[in-house]
Amino acid sequence: MSDVSDVVLQTSDLVRTFGGGRTLLGGKKPTVYAVRGIDVAVRKGETLGIVGESGCGKSTLARMLVGLDRPTEGNITLTGSDMNDLISDDRHALSKRIQYVFQDPISSLNPRKLIRETLAAPLRYLRGLSGDALEARMKELMDAVNLRPEFLDRYPHEFSGGQAQRIGIARALAAEPEIIVLDEPVSALDVSVQAQVLNLLSDLKDQFGLTYIFISHDLSVVEAVSDRVAVMYFGRVVEQAPGRALFEKPRHPYTRLLLDSAPVPGKRGLTVEDATAELPDPLAPPPGCAFAPRCSRAQDDCVAKVPDAHYGLDNHDAACFHPLNPVTTR
Amino acid sequence: MTSNTATASEIKTKKRSARPSAFKLLARNQLALMGAVILALVVLIVLITPILPLPDPDVTNPAQRLLPPFSDGHLLGTDHLGRDLLSRLLWGTRVSLAVGISASLVAALFGSTIGIVSGYFGGRTDNIMMRGIDMLMAFPYILLALAIVAALGPGLMNALYAIAVVNIPFFARNIRGVTVGIAHREFVDAAKLSGKGHIRILLTEILPNVMPVIVITISTTVGWMILETAGLSFLGLGAQPPQADLGSMLGEGRKLITTAQHLSAIPGAMIFILVMSINLLGDGIRDVLDPRLKSGALARPAPLTKIDRSDQGTSNQIADETVLAVDDLRTEFVLGDDTYKAVGGVSFDVGKNECVGLVGESGSGKSVTALSLLGLVASPPGTIVGGRVMFDGKDVYDMTENQVRDIRGGKAAYVFQDPLSTLHPLFSIGDQLVEAIRAHNAVSYRDAWAKAVKLLGMVRIPNPESRANNYPHQLSGGMRQRVGIAMALANEPRLIIADEPTTALDVTVQAQILKLMNDLRTDHGTSVLFITHDFGVVSEICDRVAVMYAGRIVEMGTTEQVLKHPAHPYTKRLIDCVPRLGEPDRRTSAIPGLPPAVNNLPAGCAFADRCDRAEEKCRVGSIAFDDLGDGHGVRCIKPMEGANV
Structure with missing residues (x-):
């Protein structure tokens, strides 16, 4: 933890379980562990990329960060103040500081409402605008995401995926947040449109001094946009590092596997796992490293206890007892 | 089936703009239109009843009692107290309609409120409210209505309350179901993040989306409500004498049914006309508004895409090594007044043991091309308007339905993007493989099962013997796609048409599936047409x-x-x-x-x-x-x- 003064968001030991409790007759209900202890910190103005495959808990994490879901354990701090305190003071306080962009742009817009009504909501309820000021601000926002203002009077189904995602971004910007959590913002888009949206996001970041938490399963996209990257596997961060370091010298075998599995245009010959490996059962997480059953480097200690890691703001560490590319000095 | 839904969803977005208005659609349904016209006529007549030159419906005239229809001054005759039957019928219809419609609206208001609130909040709120509704449903409805009327005393207003209360559960259950689906949609989360409170979300986000269902439910219950009102009045618990309503007229007529049939027949006919017209109209409204019917679930596509080739194209020479040769293929969709040229003249060929990639963005026509090859594009609205598809040297479009069916899943097999929706959820994967095998070979179940297990082993599913008994939901996405590939391999195909088979999978699983497909291609000499949008995948396999x-x-x-x-x-x-x-x-x-x-x-x-x-x-x-x-x-x-x- 070199310089903590400019950290805008920090989570400590975040856990989220679903289910649990007792049934009417006193039997135990099964508990699903979606997020199993996450510590991440984001500095002002940077992009933290979070990579993981389906079922690793990245969307649950995203929903907790914006307050759509509450952690079972642990807490989230926004520039020094606890998120729970923020919400109890003013239920709008959180949404004014941190906003969310959804994966599926069309289904995040109400099909029966004009874009105008959708976009006016955050301006009206979070920023207290009305009348001409509201109208002017909406035009500004549409301009910021390169859409024509007459699109305000259309319905969501009249838009292509890329245009709808711009509206989703405009809605997030409307709240004038410091941080935007982007949950797979380009996954549902066509490749030629992906680049448009990614470039727009990068321009907006510079223009408004935003901080991004960029969640994706696509390594190449995360590599292109992130300053720092955290790799998630089965509810935990298994490796975190500045972007370049992570992609050049991955230390966790899982990161290595991910990088080797991604097809690259013009290259042939992916390395593939032999076994038809699967994720562990989320109802009964294994005692040791969750990746151990798939890992070629696994030894006895891997299945006995969970490897620990120290994730700072600038260092490179992996939760692994037998990492690749080990460092001599830390 | 799956291919049809795939094309349906692909063109659904385009469909919206070309779709005629709801009213036009309703008018196209002749039965519904008839119902609407009759209902409108009845409503019009009862609305102008007060200004019509009719005798007072409640004035008795014992001298003129029980006159038959078409008597002088009494078109429909008179009842046992000498009251004019036409006048009583119109005034009675007025009352019955008013009570039926108001009871529906009251039930809709309370029922929908309960349904929306419990569906949106879920959890404990939902539990308490729905158990209350369950209790209401546990009573036989007529008993409940009788109890309510007994407690409040007979009278039209009390009958209205009783009918409304009895019908609240119907609305609450229906609306709750729809709301649960909508409450978890992303736009509701988005509204929360936009600073909207719960009440605002309920009123401005959820309600507009639930409204069509409320309208459908009202339109299908009004008729029922009129019947129930008539029932209560018939029992003497609704309208009190001398006020006329259809039920009480029927009740009075019943006593004289042997001597003066018209007393009961006329209100009976009126009830029939009313309820019939309302139900026909209600069905029509439901057909127009129901999103499931709207998406074409009721349209039955033909087993083979309609082929309407105006020109046969030029017959180019086809090389011997070619498994599939497509020549100037053109497929169009006609929706409303628009013609969508989804495939506008595509020519390519796939050689023996070759993997050809078809790359494009969504809407580029790559999936429609793939489906057109074996006539799997849903018709209507799709038509193959030109070109040839030569499979193994024969033109697929010249074949009969049975011949094409024989090729599908036999010599040419498809692998689709989403294995969860292509596998049947209620059959074990072993049984589904057996079905695929036995559709093309006359083998016993036992032999087919043995082959199914072998196929599962071939696609590297661990413990194929026990896994064959698993159901699709018990497998991960990667495993399911392996089953999809096993099914495609079931009959030693010459060609596999894979439509984005790895797009829904994680990268590590995608790598496994790509390797598997490549190995199988080498081992079995199969040709592959691989449809994707990803150039990385293309370089890996094509x-x-x-x-x-x-x-x-x-x-x-x-x-x-x-x-x-x-x-x-x-x-x-x-x-x-x-x-x-x-x-x-x-x-x-x-x-x-x-x-x-x-x-x-x-x-x-x-x-x-x-x-x-x-x-x-x-x-x-x-x-x-x-x-x-x-x-x-x-x-x-x-x-x-x-x-x-």
């Missing part, structure tokens, strides 16, 4: 690749030719606009604009509007597909320099 744009192939060549030296500006830009792993500093340049709509294609090159090299001549005539040599071809007047060095 020998040759065709790039599609707006329904046509714009470039075709070996994977190396196309990826290393793209000749078409679209191909080049499509490759460049994707971030590439290991090259974070490469600026990804987006392609400006959007692909053209295939119902309104520009003249000349479809990409011209987005192309920075476009000239005047790009926008006229049709652009020919030029051969650049070595099997590399491009549909461009100014192919990129450096191509094909």
